[in-house]
Amino acid sequence: MARLHEGLKDITVRLMHLDPPKQFSNSTRREKTTQGGWRYALTGWRKFMKAARINVLDTVHYSFDENEQVLSVERVEPYDSRTN
Numbered sequence: 294m295a296r297l298h299e300g301l302k303d304i305t306v307r308l309m310h311l312d313p314p315k316q317f318s319n320s321t322r323r324e325k326t327t328q329g330g331w332r333y334a335l336t337g338w339r340k341f342m343k344a345a346r347i348n349v350l351d352t353v354h355y356s357f358d359e360n361e362q363v364l365s366v367e368r369v370e371p372y373d374s375r376t377n
Contacts, residue, residue, distance in 0.1 A: 304335075307365045308345050315344065348372065 301321050308315040320336040335341055347353060350372035356365050 301333075302362060304362045304364055306335075306341065306345075307363060309365055309367050310369050311346065317344070345369070 303318045303320050306319050322334055322336050324332045326332050345366055347369055352370040354368040
């Protein structure tokens with residue numbers, strides 16, 4: 294049986310919105326979707342959200358460089374329940 298995670302590379306995560314900015318590596322995983330495609334995700338998602346200080350419903354502005362495999366979180370806008 295083939296391993297789904299074989300050949301997947303770690304990506305670099307840069308948290309540019311923090312002072313000072315943080316950088317770390319994170320593994321990725323791949324799961325088959327019900328439509329027959331693939332879905333990719335970071336492993337340790339909870340740790341990533343905590344390190345990035347991102348809460349549920351916050352708006353996250355990010356970019357991903359496919360060539361360098363770098364995910365950069367540039368800005369996080371906190372959710373405001375009064376406006377939504």
